[in-house]
Amino acid sequence: MPIQNIIESIKSANTIDLFILIFATCISTYIFNFYYKYYTRPNPLPGPFPLPYIGNGHNYGDVKKFYGQCQQKYGDICELMLDRRYIILSRPDYIIKLFAPQQFFMRLPNSPGTVELGMCNHGLFFNENYKSWNYNKQFFTEALSTKFIDASIIPINQIYEELCGYWESLGKQNASKKKNNDNNNWTLETDFSAWFHGFTNDVTSILSTGKRTYSITSYYNTLSINKSEVPDALVEDGNNFVNALLKFLESLLFFSFYSPFTRHYIPMFRSKSNSYLNNRDYLYNKFDNIIKMRRTEIEEMPETRMKTDMLTSLMTAETIVEGENFKPMTDKEIRMNLLDIFLGGSDTTADTFCFMTYYLCKHPNVKEKMLSEIDSIIPKSSGKFCLSCNDLRKLKYCEAIIKETTRLMPPLPFTFRHTTSECEIAGYKWPAGTDFHINFEGAQKHPKCWDNPKIFDPDRFYNSDNNDDRSAWMPFGGGKRICPGKNLATTVLLLLLSSVYKNYNVELANEHEPLKVHTQLISNCTELKVRISPRT
Numbered sequence: 053m054p055i056q057n058i059i060e061s062i063k064s065a066n067t068i069d070l071f072i073l074i075f076a077t078c079i080s081t082y083i084f085n086f087y088y089k090y091y092t093r094p095n096p097l098p099g100p101f102p103l104p105y106i107g108n109g110h111n112y113g114d115v116k117k118f119y120g121q122c123q124q125k126y127g128d129i130c131e132l133m134l135d136r137r138y139i140i141l142s143r144p145d146y147i148i149k150l151f152a153p154q155q156f157f158m159r160l161p162n163s164p165g166t167v168e169l170g171m172c173n174h175g176l177f178f179n180e181n182y183k184s185w186n187y188n189k190q191f192f193t194e195a196l197s198t199k200f201i202d203a204s205i206i207p208i209n210q211i212y213e214e215l216c217g218y219w220e221s222l223g224k225q226n227a228s229k230k231k232n233n234d235n236n237n238w239t240l241e242t243d244f245s246a247w248f249h250g251f252t253n254d255v256t257s258i259l260s261t262g263k264r265t266y267s268i269t270s271y272y273n274t275l276s277i278n279k280s281e282v283p284d285a286l287v288e289d290g291n292n293f294v295n296a297l298l299k300f301l302e303s304l305l306f307f308s309f310y311s312p313f314t315r316h317y318i319p320m321f322r323s324k325s326n327s328y329l330n331n332r333d334y335l336y337n338k339f340d341n342i343i344k345m346r347r348t349e350i351e352e353m354p355e356t357r358m359k360t361d362m363l364t365s366l367m368t369a370e371t372i373v374e375g376e377n378f379k380p381m382t383d384k385e386i387r388m389n390l391l392d393i394f395l396g397g398s399d400t401t402a403d404t405f406c407f408m409t410y411y412l413c414k415h416p417n418v419k420e421k422m423l424s425e426i427d428s429i430i431p432k433s434s435g436k437f438c439l440s441c442n443d444l445r446k447l448k449y450c451e452a453i454i455k456e457t458t459r460l461m462p463p464l465p466f467t468f469r470h471t472t473s474e475c476e477i478a479g480y481k482w483p484a485g486t487d488f489h490i491n492f493e494g495a496q497k498h499p500k501c502w503d504n505p506k507i508f509d510p511d512r513f514y515n516s517d518n519n520d521d522r523s524a525w526m527p528f529g530g531g532k533r534i535c536p537g538k539n540l541a542t543t544v545l546l547l548l549l550s551s552v553y554k555n556y557n558v559e560l561a562n563e564h565e566p567l568k569v570h571t572q573l574i575s576n577c578t579e580l581k582v583r584i585s586p587r588t
């Protein structure tokens with residue numbers, strides 16, 4: 053009898069054999085179970101074949117490229133296995149349903165990793181508790197009001213003025229090296245990616261906390277023979293803070309991807325995990341100190357309440373939440389909202405500016421048209437650093453350039469939605485608990501919605517007489533969870549576009565080099581070498 057034979061051989065096996073047998077049985081049961089679930093899943097869709105334990109983790113790599121390949125190979129709806137099953141949507145009409153204003157609140161259920169980082173159910177981005185999210189959203193909306201954006205133009209202009217000073221200083225150092233006596237006729241070859249990531253760090257920091265990170269100063273100091281007058285200690289402090297933010301962003305991926313067991317018990321992963329946790333503590337501590345100092349300032353000098361940074365607004369806003377009495381925001385909530393602003397607002401804006409620069413240099417006709425708009429609305433005779441929001445709102449062609457750039461190169465290439473009740477999407481019925489990946493780039497280049505979808509053509513957002521379906525433009529997401537920083541980001545980008553191009557000639561240092569982009573959570577322009585000179 054075969055079963056009797058098996059029992060006999062188990063009885064006579066030694067401990068090691070028994071251990072191997074139990075181990076092999078567990079593995080085979082896991083694999084059997086994995087593929088049983090895979091082959092009996094509801095609405096089976098095409099997608100890369102998953103492996104037990106890692107799913108399609110080995111295929112994932114550069115997210116933007118991966119989505120593009122999936123869409124090309126498997127179509128506008130396909131599936132992917134990571135820690136669980138995800139449905140990838142790349143067609144606007146499938147996605148728009150998930151952006152319905154009253155539905156689909158949840159982005160991603162909390163994971164043990166994001167809980168351990170202290171992100172879950174605080175602030176906005178990782179907040180999946182509707183009541184708590186709604187409370188924060190009201191403060192956030194108040195802090196980012198039109199009045200705030202209008203006032204923020206002054207500090208943004210000031211940082212831009214400082215940036216111009218650094219360029220001029222470096223350009224003149226170059227000119228004197230080349231023994232060029234006409235100091236105003238300088239040219240500078242430099243990396244826009246480094247400058248504008250620094251610029252948006254500084255802008256985000258001053259608008260959110262009222263303090264500088266001195267990122268552009270720090271970059272200037274690495275390039276120049278003469279150092280800036282800002283004390284080294286301040287520059288270093290700002291640098292440490294920005295590096296901690298970058299490391300925190302990296303840790304979000306690490307903590308989402310690896311299981312608690314791997315992070316806590318496998319030595320190599322444990323030391324990395326501990327280093328990320330120390331970094332988290334350093335960063336949270338930094339934010340907490342900034343918040344404490346501001347509270348003291350407000351108590352001791354009530355006129356500080358008039359400050360226009362978001363931190364002060366978050367502290368002093370009087371928000372009534374869904375019929376409840378006013379509850380001021382706790383320091384922890386304020387900290388997580390500030391963190392959201394830094395993580396969501398800085399790199400996305402810098403990368404968009406770099407992508408715009410690349411497209412403008414590649415399309416001189418678009419650049420010409422843009423310059424004639426800028427020169428007609430902001431005459432050359434007007435000062436360099438005095439643009440107002442009223443000026444910026446008139447720049448309709450510049451706005452179309454921003455839209456077209458974020459259509460072709462959305463800086464956040466994807467978002468998620470998690471369903472909490474049964475629904476119908478893309479012609480299939482889905483049970484509650486289904487996870488969708490929304491592939492912005494796929495939707496924004498879909499031939500069903502755009503004529504010549506791969507061509508950079510801002511006129512599609514400027515002229516109304518075309519067949520493009522603008523509802524398929526969604527780089528800021530949609531529905532309840534739409535990006536709350538959309539207007540601020542657009543204002544900063546308009547200011548940069550008009551100020552930089554009004555005052556400088558900008559061309560690519562190497563015309564034949566492709567755009568350098570790496571995508572993990574954000575599509576990051578890793579380097580953009582340009583040549584700039586004053587525009588006469």
Ligand code: HEM
Nearest residue numbers: 176177392396397400464467527528529530533535537541
């Ligand atoms: C070009 C610049 C930006 C782009 C392309 C962008 C894009 C996005 C996208 C795609 C989402 C997800 C939306 C969804 O799931 O439907 C998002 C969410 C978010 N963004 Fe932005 N963003 C930008 C700038 C900013 C700025 C300047 C801030 C802050 C001042 C900001 C703060 C946030 C926050 C807090 C969320 C989470 C909202 C929530 O979960 O309710 N973003 N952004």
